[in-house]
Amino acid sequence: MGVKSNQSQSANLLNYTNVYRCPVCRHGEISNLSLMDAFACNFCNHIFSADLEQQVIQMADSQLALKWRWNGRSWQGVRGDGVELTxxxxxxxxxxxxxxxxxxxxxxxxxxxxxxxxxxxxxxxxxxxxxxxxxxxxxxxxxxxxxxxxFRYFRVLTGRFLTRFQFQRSNS
Ligand SMILES: [Zn+2]
Structure with a gap:
């Protein structure tokens, strides 16, 4: 691997300064919790502990060891020590x-x-x-x-529906 491809890769690496789409709800964004090796979602409130070396985050507030690896663009579920849905x-x-x-x-x-x-x-x-x-x-x-x-999804969807409905009514 050349130096150039390494540099362009490091821009996409998982780090604490960027925000990423939440792998659980796929709606909110996860960002670094200050002073902690963790991310938190602004929509579903799940907390993820991060391992930047492995480029892996793990759901911290669940008994299940659900993990995802950052591949530079998206999250991929990591099969591992957790209980998997086989x-x-x-x-x-x-x-x-x-x-x-x-x-x-x-x-x-x-x-x-x-x-x-x-x-x-x-x-x-x-x-x-x-x-x-x-x-x-x-x-x-x-x-x-x-x-x-x-329930959050439901609330957001009904909220969107209602604003659209009101928008249409105010236009007509
Ligand atoms: Zn989320």
Missing amino acids: WGYWLAGIVFVLLPTAIVSLSAYLFPPLPGSRLSWLPVIWVLLTFLSHLCCLIWLIIEYYQFPV
Whole structure:
């Protein structure tokens, strides 16, 4: 590697004077906490301890050792010592959603309601509810795992929607 490419690289290196997009919420910016080897996000308030030598930051306010490496442009998740969501977890999640749905569908298929009866729509709704409720559980678990600031997102989105709405009204 030449000196020139080294210089242009060092401009993109992770350092405490720059601000970076937050790897968790991907909305806020993380900047250095003064007098500390850490960054903090101005949107989701997560704190990250930094290792400039390795160009790695780690979420400091979580039990999970979630890490990201700065590649000069963006963050890349670092697989490491932390608990990772491996394919086994994803498979378990899919089974968690599909198995109860399959059981309920099977029972609806085996014991179909009498055609024309008042509650003939019930099995279909029941299957749908089973699927959606289990899916919601799974999504909630994933949100909790990654500590996504869902409610902040929601607040920002509704805020944006409202200002746009007011803008349109004042224009018309
Ligand atoms: Zn953030």
